[in-house]
């Protein structure tokens with residue numbers, strides 16, 4: 112795989128998709144809900160996924176596509192080249208705020224991340240990573256994460272996990288909130304991973320994420336030394352939904368051992 116040629120191709124493809132999303136602000140958007148009333152999808156999510164799939168099938172016929180809206184392939188195994196795509200990550204923000212959402216794309220070969228992209232469309236900010244060659248913010252190389260401690264960390268997490276819930280002992284979460292410097296909640300897993308990689312937050316924690324939410328961000332985050340696992344400390348699963356934590360390596364273990372307690 113010629114990573115450099117693919118990188119140039121993908122950057123241009125993502126920018127074109129971004130233009131399409133911006134143009135959609137001028138049109139009427141159809142909103143539906145999926146698994147629950149707050150799990151939203153729009154015609155734009157679907158159109159953008161289909162736009163990517165049309166191009167990928169035309170230009171990379173041997174590759175497979177794992178997309179959130181289901182227009183890609185039925186992916187059960189990780190062999191070969193797989194494009195993991197979330198056409199709009201943070202759909203609720205897209206609908207309500209028209210900002211704070213991103214296109215998220217990760218290219219994996221035989222289960223190993225090769226290229227990762229998170230495009231903050233409205234701000235025209237592109238984060239990307241190339242395996243073994245670093246991570247970049249608008250083509251400026253990002254530095255390896257610096258050592259930190261819990262008391263000086265900012266942790267990104269949805270507020271849902273700080274109130275009694277089905278999955279997590281919320282007393283652990285409340286202790287985390289007391290012990291860290293600050294908490295943040297952006298509503299887009301991809302952007303939260305981009306912020307982790309750029310050092311704006313020191314960890315991102317989520318109970319349930321799908322492969323397309325994290326694939327692009329994982330390649331980027333790993334290039335600056337972040338650790339990405341599920342709550343058992345196992346490498347993140349890229350075939351099904353799972354718990355997810357991405358963190359500065361200095362605090363990853365402590366977060367898992369001391370604060371995150373599955374019920």
Ligand code: 2AM
Pocket residue numbers: 146150151179197199200201202203269298299300301319320321324352
């Ligand atoms: P989405 O906008 O693409 O659905 C919100 O905190 C983050 O979690 C977003 O990245 C969102 O992705 C993701 N998310 C929301 N609901 C989800 C669900 N039911 N399953 C998996 N990921 C979800």
Ligand code: CA
Pocket residue numbers: 156179197198199200201202
């Ligand atoms: Ca989405």
